[in-house]
Amino acid sequence: MNAKEFQPSWFAGIMGTGIFSITSLIFSQYFSFLRSFSYFLFYLNILLFIIFLSLWIVKFFIFKKDFLKDFYHPLVSNFFSAFGAAMLVISANIQMLFNNSFSFSFGFWIAGTFFTILFGIITPFIMFKENHIKLDHICPAFFIPPVAFIVIPIPGSFFINHFQGWVNDFIIFINYFSWGTGFFLFLIMSAISMYRFILHHPLPNIMAPTIWVNLGPIGAGTTALIKLTKASNFIISKDVFYGFSFLLWGYGIWWLLMAISLTIYYSKKMKIPFTLSWFAFIFPTGAYITATHTISLIFKIKFIDYFGFIIYFLLVFFWFATFFNLLNKKTGNS
Template sequence: MEATPPASDAAPPATVDAAAAPAPRANRVRDLHPGWFAAVMGTAIVAVATYQNPGGVAALTRLAHVLGAGLAILAYALGAVLVVAYAARWLRYRDSALADVRHPVLGAMLATVPGGLLVLAVMTSVVGPTVMPAGAVTVLTAVLALAGTALALVFSVAFTITLFVGTLPAPAVNGGWFIPPVVTIIIAMAGAPLLAHVTAPTARLLLVVGYGTYGLGLVLFLLVLGLLYDRLVLHPLPPAPLAPTLWIGLGPVGVAILAPLALARAGQGTFGASAPTVMMIALLAGTALWGFGLWWFTISATLLVRYVRAGALPFHLGWWGFTFPLGAFTVATLSLGQAWQVTAIDVVGVLLYLTLLGFWGTVTARTVAGLRTGRIWQR
């Protein structure tokens, strides 16, 4: 089987050319890669997973909280820098930014911007009490959730419209298209912690928004999943630079497990006597999705080994696609293990967490090295 589709059919990988010269400093804002916020998403989810003390060893609880808080501060700092950089790019180089929206790979990556804000909101609700006052946690969560929700819906519609009005060959389908759906599902997780701090009518509104955006993102995920499955079966494998995008499929699965559980817990006051039933439905549906997630993880890992054996994978910012999806599925696995009180699921969760740390550490080190040499700025 060919390693890449014909040049006329393949989507432009938009990856780093290891032999290329570093980008001139004057162009770094104009050419800012839209996938940078994937680093925020990946670092934030690692903070959440670490803070929750995988394995539940009591002696490690304090260490887990300290490490989780440290990673959270890193995610905040990275997010703050990128918000300024992205805002500057859209204000000064709007044509370049709009060109990315129309790109079959980069366009989907733009959804990492609201994705980063929403994951920061989720992280704030989990880790925030350790690093800031309770009132500040609620305010920051609300601001991040509101901004992330608005941008997520805008990017979801904008990118989909570009696909509908454009003409793309089937091999252009890639796992990066999962990003807008997963970001839309995260809206429910970001809003759930706010239910305890609002009036009853507002809580009902938040639940409606949460379930509505959950349905929106889940259906979009299934549509993209069908397209990608068809593309993988009927065409050669995507080129090696797109290998990380296959792992992104774990993101919608993990978040689709966590979101209904979060809404069921947060909405108990609204659901009243039906709350246990809602929770059980969320748990059963989440467990069913978890089974599919294990299958997708196995497929993604097997294909990654195949890519590695076929030749070295070029490093680029798309490697951050290994982190958040795996992190979301890891946190979902740990949550299901706690809900079911099944040791085997806990063990799987710990193994996934260790794998996540390996990916995050590797990608972070490669990113820092790329920043040092300047090659990270190449597309």
């Protein structure tokens, strides 16, 4: 891979590996070795992030025309938001793994929030003012910017009660603005996506894995809302928000079953060749697993946690299958 060919969609791999680390830590309660595995994934992810960031910086300075051209690509443009989301996932990862690394987590959150909002405005602006987007281009990849916005409060809610005065007010503002923006953009894109699924021809086989992206805003939205509600002392009646989170999580079960069914259909009907779109299998599944664990803790329903643990094995398969194929492709064995 050279810098000129580097695409922001690679940062979806950082998001996926980060959530894989988080879910592995969560389920180390069942298998203790998963804790060490979680740390391994985290350090691997940091290394990959540094490599990917370096390539992207080189592309910006040396191949700026190609860098800017990606903004006008109907699908690639959506993955600019994955850069900010990757840093947000790393921030959440640091919070869970290292109790005394507040400054590192906060730094990644600030940077991730800035780039998520920046690209979350630039990308739709270009789409709105141009006419290069066609119905054929519509797919769940368009959920990436909403997902990135929704992820902001997951690590961000942790900082609400660590500051005072205007800084505290600003952090609260950013967290609620981000969740609201991401959630309602998700609803809008869901309607457009459903329109394409029902009234247009099926997705091309290389885009089939993006069906799983729909789980991203559902899972991240559930976790973010619960974390925000717990951290917001000004919310007196928290049960209402917890109840809505439960409903949102429940909707995810339908999408999980739909994603599994459509993946089986595509794999049998037209095969699913390996591309970077396979990253779509990982983060959304991990986000929903995290939400499942969070719901089980809030409502004290152990069965739900077991359900999440079952899905975790699917995540293990997705991550290893994706990265094995990636390494195989890069070493020229496929």
